[in-house]
Amino acid sequence: MNYLLLDGAQIDGLLGRIYSLENSPSAHPLYQQSAYETLAEVGPVLVAVSPASGLEQHFIQHWQSNAGIWLESDADETVLVEHLRSLIHAQVEGVTVLLRYYDPRITRSWLGPMTASERDKLLGPVSRIRLPDDTAEAGLQRLNPQFESARYADTPWVILSQEQLELMTQAKQADFEQRLLAHVQEFYPDCLHNLDANAQRAWVVNCRTSAAQYGYCSAAAVTRWATLLAELGSDFPNAPDHEAYRTLLAQPGNLPAQRLDNLINELQRQLLRTDKESVA
Numbered sequence: 001m002n003y004l005l006l007d008g009a010q011i012d013g014l015l016g017r018i019y020s021l022e023n024s025p026s027a028h029p030l031y032q033q034s035a036y037e038t039l040a041e042v043g044p045v046l047v048a049v050s051p052a053s054g055l056e057q058h059f060i061q062h063w064q065s066n067a068g069i070w071l072e073s074d075a076d077e078t079v080l081v082e083h084l085r086s087l088i089h090a091q092v093e094g095v096t097v098l099l100r101y102y103d104p105r106i107t108r109s110w111l112g113p114m115t116a117s118e119r120d121k122l123l124g125p126v127s128r129i130r131l132p133d134d135t136a137e138a139g140l141q142r143l144n145p146q147f148e149s150a151r152y153a154d155t156p157w158v159i160l161s162q163e164q165l166e167l168m169t170q171a172k173q174a175d176f177e178q179r180l181l182a183h184v185q186e187f188y189p190d191c192l193h194n195l196d197a198n199a200q201r202a203w204v205v206n207c208r209t210s211a212a213q214y215g216y217c218s219a220a221a222v223t224r225w226a227t228l229l230a231e232l233g234s235d236f237p238n239a240p241d242h243e244a245y246r247t248l249l250a251q252p253g254n255l256p257a258q259r260l261d262n263l264i265n266e267l268q269r270q271l272l273r274t275d276k277e278s279v280a
Helices: 014-021 037-042 054-063 076-088 103-109 117-125 162-187 197-212 219-232 240-249 258-280
Strands: 001-005 027-029 044-048 068-072 089-092 093-100 128-130
Touching: 001 027, 014 027, 014 044, 014 068, 014 197, 027 128, 044 076, 054 068, 076 219, 103 117, 103 162, 128 258, 162 197, 162 219, 197 219, 219 240
Parallel strands: none
Antiparallel strands: 001 044, 001 068, 027 044, 068 128, 089 093
């Protein structure tokens, strides 16, 4: 049977969307009956998917790249739900963390490098996970026809090594950099038009690195920082004529988000002044 494991943090109003796209869906929010029940609205939801249904088509067109994974399993649905619920968290050096294994970018970087026996244990009743760009015969498959399933407990049974954690972080970072590059290519093509592919990637890495130096690491903040670099040059904010921006960055009493707002407002003010001078 085919299932989708969808990410409520990436899809607003996920349960409502499921019911609008699938007739009489069997949907299971995995954070329910766990220590994270209060977060159920933004947690993962498992739902059986009918062939050629609206839900299947919408998943393929809009969600499969970053908001869920396709699962196949012949196990009892209750067993499948319990096993997948057992994977929602993990231990890293004795600290419990939420494990967003249903993000396809994380799925591949986590399960892909494992040995077959390691992967089989984690897949449990899941016979196959299909990820974007996999062929019909490919995917992350359980090789042993026999499986053991797990049940949720407040103490995670999954333990992540630092190496695994780093691989998952790198996968998400690379995906974000690709999306940031696409954003800059669409809205600020002039700042990249003389750069080859390697230089464009270096531009994006420089953008993320320089933003992090000032405390901006979220996707939204780095994307706004990219606007400043695209308009003012990759030496922002260290160029001699960027003193006004450096003053705003060093302004005491403002939260980082307010400083970023002030930078964007100053950029818009200067662009408007330049436009007026060119008209005059």
